[in-house]
Amino acid sequence: MFESIKQAVSLVKELEAKERIQSYVLTGAGISKGSGIPTFRGEDGLWDTYDFEEVATLEGWMRNPEKIWLMYQEGIHQIFDAKPNAAHKALVELEKNGYCHYIITQNVDSLHQKAGSENVIEVHGNIARIKCIICGKFQQLKETPKIVPPMCSCGGMMRPDVTLFNEPLPEDEITKSFEIANKANLVLIVGTSAEVYPAARLPSISKKNGAKIIVFNFEQTEHVNIADSFIEGKSEKTLPIFIEMLLNR
Ligand SMILES: [Zn+2]
Structure with a gap:
């Protein structure tokens, strides 16, 4: 070395x-x-624990936002704690x-x-930044959202601002x-x-x-x-x- x-x-x-x-x-x-940040792929990857199609594509995400948000809550929590x-x-x-x-x-x-x-x-993207799927407004999270999915003042649902697999x-x-x-x-x-x-x-x-x-x-x-x-x-x-x-x- x-x-x-x-x-x-x-x-x-x-x-x-x-x-x-x-x-x-x-x-x-x-x-x-x-x-201590888990990798998404590979051994012990986050996506091995979940169904990839469900958590890593926008379609899967929209089908069941609460479930996906619960997973993100866990991920975001680990990231807030990480040094x-x-x-x-x-x-x-x-x-x-x-x-x-x-x-x-x-x-x-x-x-x-x-x-x-x-x-x-x-x-x-950044997992601690969320954005509204309707108006596109951003918000920087300082702690794990208590209610999921978090909602925007316009009534739209907020999603984490990370690039999912079928997105540009x-x-x-x-x-x-x-x-x-x-x-x-x-x-x-x-x-x-x-x-x-x-x-x-x-x-x-x-x-x-x-x-x-x-x-x-x-x-x-x-x-x-x-x-x-x-x-x-x-x-x-x-x-x-x-x-x-x-x-x-
Ligand atoms: Zn909005």
């Missing part, structure tokens, strides 16, 4: 000697696992020191913002992500596989433009195929070491 981190650090330093760093960090469920871990904190340091200009996250848990990162782009991703965030991916010369991929759009596309676009790619993950993913450096391990262990070494501390 130390050897691969060392190699990644030299890669960044070499790049820095040649040009000004323009970078983004792409994050996924893996970074929040260490904060950023060492990986989230390391990314704040990275941002402060000019090595991370944007975090593009697929997570809906606000942990990057809680840690103190400033430029966070949420491409799958938030347009502004996606456009911005592609602009960032096009300009970057350094990409860190943390705790995400290349299975879901746009995570599957962004790094390849950057790579085509000559960006260096560093992957942090506890397992091999598709991204490793285009990586200049792969650091295997839990990101809450590897990222802090990477940053300490990068900042020569």
